[in-house]
Each structure stands twice: as C-alpha cells, then as structure tokens.
Amino acid sequence: MTGSGRVADISGSRVSSSWMGSGLDSYCHDEPRGGTSDESLMERTQEGDKEAFRLLVSRHVDRVVGMARRIVGPDQAEDVAQDVFLKIWANSRQWQPGQARFRTWLYRVALNQCIDLTRRRATVPIEQAGELEDDTPSPEAACHQNQRARRLRAAIARLPEQQAIALTLYYNEDLTAGEVADIMGLRQNAVESLLKRGRQKLRALLLE
Amino acid sequence: MTPEEFRALLNIHGCDLTRWPHDRRQAATRLLETSEEAKGAFAEARRLDDWLTIKEPPLGGEARTALVDSIMDRLDETTPEAPPKRERRSLADPPATWSPGLRRQPDGADWHGVTGWGPATPNGPETASLGGLLQARAGLWLACLALGLAGGYGLGMGWTVGSHDAAGLGLLLTGAWGGW
Numbered sequence: 001m002t003g004s005g006r007v008a009d010i011s012g013s014r015v016s017s018s019w020m021g022s023g024l025d026s027y028c029h030d031e032p033r034g035g036t037s038d039e040s041l042m043e044r045t046q047e048g049d050k051e052a053f054r055l056l057v058s059r060h061v062d063r064v065v066g067m068a069r070r071i072v073g074p075d076q077a078e079d080v081a082q083d084v085f086l087k088i089w090a091n092s093r094q095w096q097p098g099q100a101r102f103r104t105w106l107y108r109v110a111l112n113q114c115i116d117l118t119r120r121r122a123t124v125p126i127e128q129a130g131e132l133e134d135d136t137p138s139p140e141a142a143c144h145q146n147q148r149a150r151r152l153r154a155a156i157a158r159l160p161e162q163q164a165i166a167l168t169l170y171y172n173e174d175l176t177a178g179e180v181a182d183i184m185g186l187r188q189n190a191v192e193s194l195l196k197r198g199r200q201k202l203r204a205l206l207l208e
Numbered sequence: 209m210t211p212e213e214f215r216a217l218l219n220i221h222g223c224d225l226t227r228w229p230h231d232r233r234q235a236a237t238r239l240l241e242t243s244e245e246a247k248g249a250f251a252e253a254r255r256l257d258d259w260l261t262i263k264e265p266p267l268g269g270e271a272r273t274a275l276v277d278s279i280m281d282r283l284d285e286t287t288p289e290a291p292p293k294r295e296r297r298s299l300a301d302p303p304a305t306w307s308p309g310l311r312r313q314p315d316g317a318d319w320h321g322v323t324g325w326g327p328a329t330p331n332g333p334e335t336a337s338l339g340g341l342l343q344a345r346a347g348l349w350l351a352c353l354a355l356g357l358a359g360g361y362g363l364g365m366g367w368t369v370g371s372h373d374a375a376g377l378g379l380l381l382t383g384a385w386g387g388w
C-alpha cells in the first residue's frame with residue numbers, strides 16, 4: 001500500500017457533535033449495558049490497575065486484530081495488537097478523560113501502529129521480504145466466510161493506504177464518515193472522497 | 209433528489225441508507241421507490257456492499273486468551289510514562305524536529321501527519337530541525353532588521369548617500385549577519 005499516513009489531534013477538538021454521544025457508544029457491543037465504561041476502566045488503568053486493563057484488552061482485542069488484519073495483513077495482526085495495547089498501557093497516564101473517547105484513542109494508536117509497520121515493510125529489501133500471500137486455502141479459510149474475508153483483505157491490500165484505512169474503519173469497524181475523519185485527522189469530505197475512490201477500485205478488483 | 213446525486217451518495221456511503229446523511233435519507237427512499245435507474249444503481253452497489261460488510265472473524269477462544277495473556281505478561285516490560293509537561297518554549301530550548309510523515313502527539317502516541325510538524329521522537333533519528341530553526345531564525349532576523357534599519361538610517365544622516373541607501377546597506381549587512 002502506498003500513500004501518506006495522517007495525523008489526528010488527540011484533543012478531539014474536531015470531533016463533531018453528531019457522533020460524540022451516539023456513534024461509538026452503539027458500536028461497542030462488547031461493553032455490557034450498565035457495565036463499566038471504557039473510560040472508567042481507563043481511569044483505573046491510569047492508577048496501575050492491571051485487572052481493569054485486562055478487561056479493556058479483552059473488550060477490544062478482536063477489534064484491533066481485525067483492523068490490523070485488513071491493513072497490515074493477518075500474519076502480523078496479533079503482533080500489532082500486542083504493541084498497541086502495550087503502548088496504551090505505557091501511555092495510559094497521558095490519556096485525559098473528556099478530551100478524547102477511549103475508543104477514538106485506541107483506533108488512532110492502532111492505526112499509527114499499522115502505518116508504522118507498513119512503512120517499515122516498504123523499506124525492507126526485496127530479498128528480505130516475505131512471500132506474497134498465495135491463493136492456497138489455509139486452515140482458517142476452511143470456512144466460506146473466512147475465504148471471502150481473505151479475498152477482501154487481499155483486494156484491500158492493493159488499495160492506496162488511506163483508501164484502505166478509510167474503508168476498513170467505515171465498513172469493518174462500522175464507524176461513520178465523521179468518526180473516520182476524526183481518527184484519520186482528515187476533513188469529512190476528504191474521507192468521503194477516499195471512500196468513493198476506494199469503492200470504485202474495489203468494485204474493479206472484486207466484481208469485474 | 210436526482211439519480212446523479214443518489215448515485216454519488218451511493219458511491220460514498222453504500223446501500224445502508226441509515227448511514228447516509230440524515231437530511232438525504234427520505235429523498236433517497238422516495239427516489240428508490242420511483243426510479244428504475246436508482247434501483248439499478250442500488251442493486252449494483254449492493255453487490256459490492258456484500259463484500260465490504262464481511263467482518264473479520266473474531267479470534268478463537270484459545271488464541272484470544274493466549275493473546276490477552278501475552279499482552280498482560282509483557283506489561284512489566286513497559287513503565288507507564290508521566291504525562292508531558294506543557295511549558296512555553298523559548299529560543300533556548302532545542303528546536304522541534306521536522307520529520308515528514310510522522311509526528312508524536314502530546315499524549316505520547318505516535319501519530320502520522322502530512323505536515324509532520326511536531327516535537328522530536330525520542331528514539332528517532334536527528335533530523336533537520338526546520339520548525340525550530342525557522343522560529344529561531346525569524347526572531348533573530350527581526351532583531352537584526354530593527355538594528356539594521358536604525359543603524360542604517362543613523363549612518364545615512366551623516367553620509368552623503370541617501371538614507372535609504374544606507375538603510376539598504378544596513379539590511380544587507382544584517383542579512384549576512386543573520387546567516388541568510
């Protein structure tokens with residue numbers, strides 16, 4: 001994948017009011033209604049509460065792995081997830097409640113970890129680069145849905161980086177264009193343009 | 209809503225009308241009921257949506273537990289960092305580092321940016337300090353300019369050449385002094 005990564009401002013000042021109260025709340029299906037919120041778990045994490053952090057990891061690890069699979073590929077997705085959560089732990093005291101929602105922060109850290117990895121990989125000499133993913137069905141691909149997910153992943157991997165990220169956040173993570181814009185540090189119309197161009201390319205890759 | 213607008217929104221947001229801009233949903237629904245062109249575009253877009261909405265399968269139970277345990281086991285390798293102090297920068301401070309495509313956000317997480325303006329990454333290579341350099345240079349240059357103008361006009365009063373020429377000379381000298 002190519003293209004430049006993007007910045008997001010952790011202050012969340014560009015977060016539009018349209019999603020502050022609803023979008024990500026409804027997304028977090030792992031969080032029990034009336035249960036401990038991410039933010040309160042994060043506050044406990046800031047005090048060094050490992051159990052609270054374990055709960056956060058358990059709640060979001062699938063999300064981070066899923067996102068990483070789409071952006072960096074399945075082989076390194078779990079490594080990315082480890083690094084993301086270790087970064088969250090190491091920098092937990094720098095997260096400030098009220099400035100950014102935990103999940104926005106998590107997505108940004110995950111996204112940048114993915115971008116770091118894709119850039120490092122881009123500089124690996126070709127003789128050191130790993131094999132390209134072939135079409136041989138893996139054990140994981142035994143299931144039809146997994147096969148389709150694998151094919152989609154391969155198609156997304158052929159998109160420019162920013163298009164791949166926008167599509168992943170919008171469709172796999174079910175975020176709104178406004179939320180994606182906030183995480184990527186872009187204007188919403190820029191994200192919409194990425195979605196449009198990404199869809200056009202994917203249509204050519206998957207349907208034609 | 210025209211079929212063209214419908215198609216444009218469809219190409220951005222896909223077939224799930226609940227994800228369309230709120231103020232366009234009703235018009236889109238109405239158009240879908242009446243326009244064959246819109247129905248065709250919708251059916252075509254649905255084929256792509258069927259792909260795009262495929263979710264990544266969750267980790268299996270054992271793999272998930274192992275990953276969570278592995279993360280928790282490694283926590284002691286990292287020491288939580290204190291939040292950075294937000295102090296005013298002065299010219300005496302080391303300049304911010306300009307590293308295209310990468311910057312570290314105040315929260316300590318690595319962020320990437322188009323501009324790349326931001327403080328230096330602790331482990332990053334020493335890169336050209338363009339941001340800080342420009343700030344420092346700008347202050348120095350303004351000071352030199354003021355001195356040069358004052359000196360140039362002062363000298364010009366006693367010289368046979370016009371004061372504007374002397375001011376120009378002063379600017380040239382201060383420019384050279386400032387390293388430009």
